[in-house]
Amino acid sequence: MNDWFETLDGLRAHVWHHLLQGVANRDSAARHPVLATQGLDGWPEARTVVLRAADEQSGTVEAHTDLFSDKIASLRNLPRAALHVWEAEDRLQIRLSLSVEIQSGEAVAALWARVPDHSRQSYGVTPPPGTPIARALDYDKTPDPASFAVLRCTVQTIDAVHLGPVHRRALYRRDDGWTGQWLSP
Amino acid sequence: MNDWFETLDGLRAHVWHHLLQGVANRDSAARHPVLATQGLDGWPEARTVVLRAADEQSGTVEAHTDLFSDKIASLRNLPRAALHVWEAEDRLQIRLSLSVEIQSGEAVAALWARVPDHSRQSYGVTPPPGTPIARALDYDKTPDPASFAVLRCTVQTIDAVHLGPVHRRALYRRDDGWTGQWLSP
Numbered sequence: 001m002n003d004w005f006e007t008l009d010g011l012r013a014h015v016w017h018h019l020l021q022g023v024a025n026r027d028s029a030a031r032h033p034v035l036a037t038q039g040l041d042g043w044p045e046a047r048t049v050v051l052r053a054a055d056e057q058s059g060t061v062e063a064h065t066d067l068f069s070d071k072i073a074s075l076r077n078l079p080r081a082a083l084h085v086w087e088a089e090d091r092l093q094i095r096l097s098l099s100v101e102i103q104s105g106e107a108v109a110a111l112w113a114r115v116p117d118h119s120r121q122s123y124g125v126t127p128p129p130g131t132p133i134a135r136a137l138d139y140d141k142t143p144d145p146a147s148f149a150v151l152r153c154t155v156q157t158i159d160a161v162h163l164g165p166v167h168r169r170a171l172y173r174r175d176d177g178w179t180g181q182w183l184s185p
Numbered sequence: 186m187n188d189w190f191e192t193l194d195g196l197r198a199h200v201w202h203h204l205l206q207g208v209a210n211r212d213s214a215a216r217h218p219v220l221a222t223q224g225l226d227g228w229p230e231a232r233t234v235v236l237r238a239a240d241e242q243s244g245t246v247e248a249h250t251d252l253f254s255d256k257i258a259s260l261r262n263l264p265r266a267a268l269h270v271w272e273a274e275d276r277l278q279i280r281l282s283l284s285v286e287i288q289s290g291e292a293v294a295a296l297w298a299r300v301p302d303h304s305r306q307s308y309g310v311t312p313p314p315g316t317p318i319a320r321a322l323d324y325d326k327t328p329d330p331a332s333f334a335v336l337r338c339t340v341q342t343i344d345a346v347h348l349g350p351v352h353r354r355a356l357y358r359r360d361d362g363w364t365g366q367w368l369s370p
Contacts, residue, residue: 006321034269036221036231043282043341046221046231046269084219084231097228131369136191136353139369156228168321184316184324 005092005162008180011170015094015160018087019054019061029087030094035063035151036082037074045074046084049151059155059174061096064115067104067149068128075100081153091163098153105146112145123147161185190277190347193365196355200279200345203272204239204246214272215279220248220336221267222259230259231269234336244340244359246281249300252289252334253313260285266338278346283338290331297330308332346370 004010022030036046053062061083065071075081079101085094115123124144133139158172167185172178189195207215221231238247246268250256260266264286270279300308309329318324343357352370357363 032271034219034221034231034271036219036229036267036269038223038229042263043265044221044223044229044263044267045280045282046219046267047280048269048271048278078227078229080228082221082229082231084221084233086217086219086233093233095230095232097230125369127369129369133367133369136355136367137351138367166322170321182318182321182323184310184312184314184318 005164005168008170008172008182011160011162011168012158012172012178012180014090014092015158016054016056018085018090018092018094019051020056022051022085023054030085034084035071036084037071038078038080039070039074040077045070047071049083052150059178061098061153061155063151063153064123065149065151066123066125066129067102067147068125070130072102072149075102075151081151083153093161093163095159095161096153096155097157097159099156101152101154102149103152104149108148108150109145111150112148115148117143120148123149159183190349190353193355193357193367196345196347196353197343197357197363197365199275199277200343201239201241203270203275203277203279204236205241207236207270208239215270219269220256221269222256223263223265224255224259225262230255232256234268237335244363246283246338246340248336248338249308250334250336251308251310251314252287252332253310255315257287257334260287260336266336268338276348278348280344280346281338281340282342282344284341286337286339287334288337289334293333293335294330296335297333300333302328305333308334344368 021028035049039045049063081098083096120143124147161169169183169185206213220234224230234248266283268281305328309332346354354368354370357365
């Protein structure tokens with residue numbers, strides 16, 4: 001019997017296990033991954049997001065954001081992102097490269113209807129996110145479906161590193177059917 | 186008496202407090218930030234790094250890496266990065282934009298001399314990091330000063346968000362002397 005990190009299939013299954021845990025469990029590390037994008041100004045950017053969906057079958061993940069946030073402008077310019085998760089207990093680093101489609105308005109109205117009241121607070125701030133303000137609290141939050149955006153992310157590659165007593169690293173690619181390839185760590 | 190997150194000076198001081206803690210304390214969240222870069226292939230990348238130095242006076246931070254790792258190639262092409270830290274207890278997200286200078290060889294020989302034996306294992310793997318290998322452990326680690334690289338990072342901006350009962354966000358810029366500006370969160 002192999003440990004999960006000893007086979008390509010086991011390691012990939014464990015990655016998806018954690019991503020699904022992130023969606024289901026607010027205390028999971030994968031609940032709050034870091035999403036990296038390339039900014040309009042030519043500088044890399046990174047910020048915490050909340051993982052809202054993950055599906056191994058289709059190889060997709062999803063996050064929600066304010067349509068007027070910086071990351072939307074960055075993703076409109078270059079619809080690619082990296083998602084990073086560190087699962088401390090399993091000593092597992094998960095790195096996804098993602099093609100990102102931004103959906104808003106009618107396309108996500110059904111989803112908005114299911115967003116709980118307290119979560120709706122995250123969508124709709126005046127002035128828009130990132131606007132200079134004179135005092136820290138010179139803004140107003142009013143939940144607004146017109147500010148609700150869904151990042152539909154198609155996973156292109158998964159880079160998984162297990163930092164055990166010895167290190168193992170594998171790369172999985174959509175374009176080869178997720179077979180997987182060990183890499184020097 | 187204000188809480189640390191209520192003034193621009195207090196929030197900035199707290200950011201540096203955490204960065205210094207990251208260098209000093211291996212259990213601190215800032216010990217293992219995420220470094221985001223733009224890959225040679227045009228895709229954003231993100232990975233965990235170990236924070237090795239931080240200095241508020243000069244506005245600099247430092248990480249060490251393998252000279253033959255992907256991130257070096259990315260940084261040679263575009264010497265800019267984002268560094269991300271989430272301090273859960275303080276509900277503080279720290280985002281730095283960094284200009285990165287890569288140093289290796291003679292320039293870092295004195296630093297290498299002070300790297301403990303167990304840490305030297307991180308520098309020097311054959312074949313180089315990211316090379317496809319047939320089996321997971323088909324690699325050899327031999328500490329090699331020629332593989333030791335130091336990322337000397339000049340902080341250009343600090344974006345700090347306190348996710349308290351109300352949210353506060355501030356941006357600090359090197360080019361205005363780190364005065365700080367509140368932003369809509």
